[in-house]
Amino acid sequence: MASSSSIIRALSPSLANIALNTAGSHDDALNARHFALSGANSVDELIELIPSDYRLVLTDPLREIERHTYKLCSARATLAKWTHHASVGTLPPHLRGSAPRIQFSSGYKDADEAKARQAALDTADAEYRVKQLKESILAKTDEVTFMQLALSPQRLWSDLASHIVPRSVTVIAGSKLPVLATAADGTQSVSAWENSPTAIKIRDDLLQDCAVFALRVVSLVEARDAALSRKIEKKRAVAAAATTAAADTEMVVDGVTPNTIASIVRKEVKSVFLGLIAQDKGKRGKGGKLMEITKVRSDNHDRYATISDFFTERSLESHGQVPGRTQEVRPLPTLSPSPLTRSQASPRRRRDGSETEEKNGQERERPVVQAGSSSRRRSSSSRSRSPRAQRQKERRGLSNP
Numbered sequence: 001m002a003s004s005s006s007i008i009r010a011l012s013p014s015l016a017n018i019a020l021n022t023a024g025s026h027d028d029a030l031n032a033r034h035f036a037l038s039g040a041n042s043v044d045e046l047i048e049l050i051p052s053d054y055r056l057v058l059t060d061p062l063r064e065i066e067r068h069t070y071k072l073c074s075a076r077a078t079l080a081k082w083t084h085h086a087s088v089g090t091l092p093p094h095l096r097g098s099a100p101r102i103q104f105s106s107g108y109k110d111a112d113e114a115k116a117r118q119a120a121l122d123t124a125d126a127e128y129r130v131k132q133l134k135e136s137i138l139a140k141t142d143e144v145t146f147m148q149l150a151l152s153p154q155r156l157w158s159d160l161a162s163h164i165v166p167r168s169v170t171v172i173a174g175s176k177l178p179v180l181a182t183a184a185d186g187t188q189s190v191s192a193w194e195n196s197p198t199a200i201k202i203r204d205d206l207l208q209d210c211a212v213f214a215l216r217v218v219s220l221v222e223a224r225d226a227a228l229s230r231k232i233e234k235k236r237a238v239a240a241a242a243t244t245a246a247a248d249t250e251m252v253v254d255g256v257t258p259n260t261i262a263s264i265v266r267k268e269v270k271s272v273f274l275g276l277i278a279q280d281k282g283k284r285g286k287g288g289k290l291m292e293i294t295k296v297r298s299d300n301h302d303r304y305a306t307i308s309d310f311f312t313e314r315s316l317e318s319h320g321q322v323p324g325r326t327q328e329v330r331p332l333p334t335l336s337p338s339p340l341t342r343s344q345a346s347p348r349r350r351r352d353g354s355e356t357e358e359k360n361g362q363e364r365e366r367p368v369v370q371a372g373s374s375s376r377r378r379s380s381s382s383r384s385r386s387p388r389a390q391r392q393k394e395r396r397g398l399s400n401p
Helices: 002-021 026-038 043-048 052-088 112-150 153-173 197-248 258-275 298-317 339-344 374-382 387-399
Strands: 177-182 188-194 282-284 290-292 347-349 355-359 362-365
Touching: 026 197, 043 052, 043 197, 052 112, 052 153, 052 197, 153 197
Parallel strands: none
Antiparallel strands: 177 188, 282 290, 347 355, 355 362
16 A cells, blocks of 8 residues: 555656646646546545645545545445335334233233233334334435535535635745846846746646545445445355255265264263263272272263263264264362371370271271281381380280280
């Protein structure tokens, strides 16, 4: 955009010179200038064609005309949509809704009289909304008419001329040319100062062309809005055609339909979840005893089946799920006991030397450590004992040879 603007700025004096020098009459020069303006492809390029002395004062008014034209295009589009709704008997989004519902008693709501009154209320509400649509169309029509009057050639010329004339006073005053006088001895001096004919002609031409600048802005904005509308309509038509084709076509690959794939995925997920339930399995605990695990009841089976159905539906909605592939489900992590739990389960020593441990608020005697166990012997040797406990142990050993 910057390079294009620079090129246009560089060529604009040349275009003006061509219009002034090659034209044989005033009409030819006017046509040449307007032909140059019609070659602008955007509002930015059009602004670059304005003479540099007047470019800054005319940029904001032309931008305002551009914004006003966008609003006019939006109002026209809304009016067209509402008119279409009125022709096909539908309502626009701002008028859609349901009729008020009357709260009848349980003994009267099923009566024919109650149904007739509710139907009459629905009819009155529908007629009211249709009337509101007609009033909305009339209001939007008045808005479009008002905005179109603001873009009339006379209004546009008056607006831009109010910026050109004050600026031209400063430009012409700063572009005066000297009037030279020759004395008898041949010396020249400035006898007076006069306005520059070029500055005056630029002002007059710009006053004559300002309406063309404004109308060209309106034309560019309307053309861009029409192109955008056609693009949106084309995308909607393609999407509607694709949706219709997808609804009318059922994918079948080697006898496999989407329902078959969904059934396979559901069965695989359910088997994975149900396989996590432990049945008839044991686990060895302390003392070498076998701790039997209670079989899972039927309600647990139902719970896992419900969970598997939920994850099956979620997997079918996900784009990353591959039908028919069994994925491994990681077990839940085992939480380590907290320091508080360890402290509560720490062993306690009685006065006679035996140890106890507290668990779940109950104190129980700790099993005696066998002398042949190396691991127990290492743990007991590393644990510090009091002298009193040592003497009691020696006394028990002497009494039991």
